[in-house]
Every structure is written in C-alpha cells, then in structure tokens.
Amino acid sequence: MKVRDREVTLFESGEGTPTVYLHGFADIHGVAGELLPFHQALAHKTRLIAPAHPGCNGSSELTNGWAPGDLSFHYLEVLDALGLDSFNLVGHCAGGWIAAELAIRHPERVRKLSLIGACGLFVVGQPISDVFMHAQPERGVDYATLRNVFFNGPETELGLRWFPNGRGDLEEETRRYAMLRYGSFTGFRPPYFYERSLIERLYRARMPAQVIWGEHDHMVPIAHGQAYAEGLPQAKGLNMIAGAGHAAHLEQPEQVANLISQFLKD
Numbered sequence: 001m002k003v004r005d006r007e008v009t010l011f012e013s014g015e016g017t018p019t020v021y022l023h024g025f026a027d028i029h030g031v032a033g034e035l036l037p038f039h040q041a042l043a044h045k046t047r048l049i050a051p052a053h054p055g056c057n058g059s060s061e062l063t064n065g066w067a068p069g070d071l072s073f074h075y076l077e078v079l080d081a082l083g084l085d086s087f088n089l090v091g092h093c094a095g096g097w098i099a100a101e102l103a104i105r106h107p108e109r110v111r112k113l114s115l116i117g118a119c120g121l122f123v124v125g126q127p128i129s130d131v132f133m134h135a136q137p138e139r140g141v142d143y144a145t146l147r148n149v150f151f152n153g154p155e156t157e158l159g160l161r162w163f164p165n166g167r168g169d170l171e172e173e174t175r176r177y178a179m180l181r182y183g184s185f186t187g188f189r190p191p192y193f194y195e196r197s198l199i200e201r202l203y204r205a206r207m208p209a210q211v212i213w214g215e216h217d218h219m220v221p222i223a224h225g226q227a228y229a230e231g232l233p234q235a236k237g238l239n240m241i242a243g244a245g246h247a248a249h250l251e252q253p254e255q256v257a258n259l260i261s262q263f264l265k266d
Contacts, residue, residue, distance in 0.1 A: 001078075001081065001082075003074075003077050003078050003081045004077060006054070006059070006060040006062075006074075007058060007059055007060045008051050008052065008059050008060070008078055009029065009051070009052040009056070009057045009058040009059045010049065010050065010051045010052070010078075011028065011034075011035055011039075011048075011049075011050045012047070012048065012049050012050070013035060013039070013040070013043035013047075013048050014042075014043035014044065014045070014046055014047045014048045015046075015047050016045070016046050016047050017046055017047060017087075017088060017111070017264070018046070018047045018049055018082075018084050018087040018088065019042065019046040019047060019048050019049065019087065019088040019089070019090060019264065020049050020050075020051075020079070020084070020087050020088070020089050020090070021039065021042070021048055021049065021050040021090045021091070021092075021095070022050075022051070022053070022075075022089075022090070022091040022092070022095030022096070022098050022099050023050065023052070023053065023056075023091075023092060023093075023094075023095045024091075024092040024093025024094050024095050024096070024116075024117070024246075024247070025093055025094065025131065025150060025179050025180075025183065026093075026150040026151070026158075026162055026163070026246070026247040026250060027092055027093070027095070027247065027249075027250070028050055029050070029052035029053065029056050029057040029059075029175065029179070030056065030057075030175065030176070030179040031162040031163070031172060031175055031176055031179070032162070032172075032175075033057065033171060033172070033175065035048075035050070036250060036253070037253040037254075037257075038249040038250060038253035038256060038257050041253060041254060041257035041258075041261075042090075042257050042260060042261060044261075045257075045261040045264070045265070046088065046261070046264060049082065049084075049087075051075070051078055053071075053094070053095070053098075053179075053182050054066075054071070054074060054182065055178055055181055055182045055185070056175070056178045056179050056182050057175050057178065061185075062074060062185075066185040066186050068097070068098070068101045068195050068198075069101075071098050071101070071186070072098065072101045072102050072105055072106075075098065075102060076102075076106070079109070084109075085109060086109055086110075086111055087109065087110065087111060088110070088111050088112045088113075088114070088264050089102060089103060089110045089111075089112070089113050089114070090113075090114040090115075090116070090260060091114075091115055091116070091118060092115075092116040092117060092118070092247075092249060093116075093117055093118065093119055093219070093220070093246065093247075094119050094182075094183060094186065094187070094193065095118075096115040096116060096117065096118025096119060096120065097118055097119040097120030097193065097194075097195075097198075099113060099115060099118070100113075100115065100118060100120050100198060100202070100205070100228070101120070101195070101198065103204075103205035103207065103209075104198070104201045104202060104204040104205050105204075107204055107205055107206055107207060110205070110207050111207060111208075112207055112208045112209070112210070112263065112264055113205060113207055113208070113209045113210070113232070114209070114210040114211075114212065114260050114263060114264075115209070115210070115211050115212065115228055116212045116213075116248060116249050116256065117212070117213055117214060117217050117219065117220050117225070117246045117247070117248060118211075118220070118224070118225075118228060119187070119193040119194060119220055119224075120193070120194055120195060120198050121194055121198055121199045121224050121227050121228065121231075122194045122195075122196045122198075122199060123199075123221070123223050123224050123227050126221040126223040126224060127192070127221075128187075128192055128193045128194065128219060128220050128221075128224075129149050129218060129219045129220075130192075131146075131149060131180070131183060131187075131219065132180070132183070132184065132188060134146040134148075134149050135180055137165070141165050141166045142165050143163045143164070143165055144165075146163055147159030147160070147163050148218055148245075149218050149219045149246065150162075150163065150218075150219065150245060150246050150247050151245045151246070151247055151250075151251060152214065152216045152243060152244055152245035152251055153216075153245070156245075156251070158247070158250055158251060163176070199227060199231055202228070202231030202232050202233075203231070203233055205232055205233070206233050206234060207234065208234045208263070209232040209233075209234050209235040210235065210236075210239065210259070210260065210263045211225050211228045211229045211232070211235050211237075211238050211239060212225075212238075212239045212241060212248060212249075212256060212259060212260075213225035213238060213239070213240055213241065213248065214240075214241050214244035214245045214246055214247070214248035214251070214252075215240050215241060215242050215243070215244065216243075216244065216245045217244075217245055217246045217248070218245055218246060219245075219246040220246060222238075222240075225238045226238055239259055241255060241256060
C-alpha cells in the first residue's frame with residue numbers, strides 16, 4: 001500500500017476485530033517473507049494486519065527522522081490510511097517498543113496491548129544486548145552469537161534456519177540486512193533501543209495489557225518484562241514462556257498465539 005508517497009509492505013489475513021502486529025528482528029519482515037506459524041495461528045482468531053517497518057522488506061525509509069515520535073506518527077498515518085480508529089496492538093522486540101509508544105500517545109485507539117520481549121525501556125543495570133556487535137560473524141561466517149541473542153541457544157533449528165552461517169537465500173539476506181539497518185537508525189547509539197521517558201509514561205496506557213517473555217531471552221533481560229508488567233496499569237503479571245529465548249513466538253508459536261488469542265477474546 002502507499003501512504004503519503006511512501007510504500008508500506010503489509011500482510012493481512014483473517015477476519016474479525018483488527019489486530020495490528022509490529023515485528024522484531026527474528027520475525028516476519030525481519031527475516032521471513034511470509035506469515036509464520038505464530039502469525040497464521042493468530043489470524044485464525046482475528047483480522048491480523050502486519051506492516052513492515054520503514055526500510056524493511058520493501059517499505060520506504062523515512063526521510064525526516066527516526067525517533068520514537070517519528071515512527072509513531074508514521075504508523076498513525078498507516079492506521080489512518082487503513083481506516084482503523086480502534087484496534088488491538090501486538091508488538092515484538094523493536095516492534096514492541098513502537099507499540100508501547102503508540103499506546104501511551106494514543107490510548108484511546110488501542111483496545112488491548114500485547115508485548116512480546118519488547119525493547120523501549122531503560123532499566124538500571126540491565127542493558128539490552130548489542131545486536132550490532134553480534135551481527136559481525138566470527139571468522140567471517142559464524143553467526144552463533146547472534147542466534148544466541150535471538151533464540152534459546154546458538155544451535156537451535158530455528159536459529160540456524162533464519163540466521164545460517166555463511167550466505168543464505170538472497171531475499172532473506174536482504175531482509176536481514178534491511179532490518180539491521182532499521183535497527184541502526186532507531187537504536188545504534190545511546191539511547192540503545194530505549195527511550196528514558198517511556199517507563200515514566202506507561203501509566204497513560206490504561207487499556208488491558210499483556211506482557212510475554214521467553215525465559216531465556218538473551219537480548220532484552222527479563223527485568224524489562226517485569227518493568228513493563230509493573231508500569232502498565234492493567235497488565236496482570238508477566239507471562240513466562242519456558243524453553244524459549246527472545247523470539248518466544250517463533251520458538252513456541254502455539255503457546256504464545258493461544259495466550260494472545262485468549263487475552264484478546266476475554
């Protein structure tokens with residue numbers, strides 16, 4: 001679709017109440033060019049709308065800034081173009097950060113908020129992992145440390161599928177590069193994938209909220225999930241996913257999709 005002369009790559013599937021999904025690094029648009037089992041399961045229960053971040057998977061880059069406010073305004077224009085005045089909002093990783101920003105800025109439009117391993121908060125003594133350092137392959141070919149950041153260990157089947165050693169499929173390589181480029185615009189320098197003021201403004205997001213975290217998240221420490229769960233007024237604790245890392249929704253797709261579907265239904 002086109003929004004004010006900007007191309008926005010978008011996947012849509014399912015019927016019912018609209019649920020906007022904002023992606024992370026190991027995710028649709030970040031590595032995959034189609035809906036994954038988690039997204040497909042969610043689309044069985046809701047109308048899933050998954051736009052690609054600016055610069056990712058064919059979406060145009062922004063030209064006037066990459067701060068949280070710029071990205072929030074970009075997505076408001078996308079949502080306006082789609083005619084979505086009210087919607088559920090789900091975000092993972094960097095997409096979770098923007099979802100939280102939208103929720104505090106425009107709480108009247110977000111029906112329910114679900115965050116999976118979301119960046120965005122500054123938590124003292126609990127820094128977010130340096131994705132860009134780990135994106136440099138060891139011996140020029142080995143992405144084991146990057147896989148460990150995103151998944152439950154460096155040699156998982158999913159990690160090797162989406163972040164293989166050496167060169168992979170050209171289209172997938174292009175998506176991975178574009179997502180890292182997006183990340184460099186939004187989180188390469190301090191503040192590193194966070195906005196200091198966000199944690200103090202979570203009180204504005206008064207819609208029902210859900211926080212989901214992989215028990216072995218090596219990118220965003222669990223302390224960030226606890227901070228989200230404590231700061232969002234209607235969040236009811238932290239939902240931990242056993243046997244999963246940062247990309248909990250890829251590693252345990254059925255469990256995470258069921259958690260979110262039930263939350264949106266209740």
